[in-house]
Amino acid sequence: MRKLKIMEHVSLDGVIQSSGEDDFPYADWTAPYRTPEGRDEVFAAHGGRFDLLLGRRTYDMWSGFWPKAPSSPMADGLNAATKYVVTHRPESLEWGPFEGLGPDIVEGIQRIKSQAGPDLVLWGSSTLTSTVLEHGLADEAMLIVYPVLLGTGKRLFAEGTPPRSFELVSTKAMPSGIILSAYRFNGPLKTG
Template sequence: MGKIVLSGPQNVSLDGVVQDPDGAEGFERGGWFGQFGGEDLQAWNKVALQEALRAEAWLLGRRSYEFFGARWRPRSGELADRLNSMPKYVVSSTLEEPDWNNTTVLSGDVVSEVSKLQRELDGEIVVPASYRLARTLVDHDLVDEVRVVVFPVVVGAGERLFGEAEHTKPMRFAGAKTVGDGLVLLTYEFVRDA
């Protein structure tokens, strides 16, 4: 059975914003990821590679799929090669012909399709970015683990990783690791009712 992990790594500001970290979406407060470089960026790249190497597959929403595909398809190198070759599943009711290799479109009911995928795959099914998809998966108790890299910046506005939920979602701390000079990788597991 597959383990669904929100990661990739999932970049989040200190105040919880995940929207437009690189500024490509045109969000007025986007681009906060780019304020960090040097040792932080090198260490972040190592984390991203480790995450990709341990993933069985990526699960994405359409917008994140298009963003990552455009970014990684033309590249080469260890991380690009892994992302370009790994199985990818994109949740979309509009995408008909995916242009990134090893991609399967999940066009039916999100919860049913992801539950089926989780039963069919072993290993980690990583959801990078895709905060709208992540919220749906969390609301339906399909996520097993969350890994976020916290950037020491307060964005002040923007979309958060977690939206409003019908009920609380308890988690258990599973680890912390310093990344570079100023970033922190936090890992939490969702607590399921016994």
């Protein structure tokens, strides 16, 4: 059974949005904190070979960049990964290898997880992340937390995300101020 890992770049106040869509004023707010050491840590967190689970907007943004990026372990890994894409227009996908997830997102993810293959990494989709959490489909989360407050933008855990508990697996502080924290999903929220 394949594992599903959520990976997100996130501000201290929970914002994951980085593009200028929806009048978001802080495009590329992660750039001042990027370092070769941080890039290598993030790539290592992918776990070698992996496949991607992407929402359509993230797929479209990435397909305009990664196929043309210079060869590197990160670019080569992303380009080689099978991209499982949530889309109503699978015929318009070009950056491969790819597969449209189908109309039932939950069933599609369950099907992919039950197949043999590398682990799945979900990146960049707040809507898809909420669905994955709601249905208990994620196994792990890697949060790459930046020392900034943005005050506006799409949040990693949107209003209505079901309560869950997590177990800290590892954490590492980078010299640039980024903190990489890996969590294992630990079931429903425990109280009392």
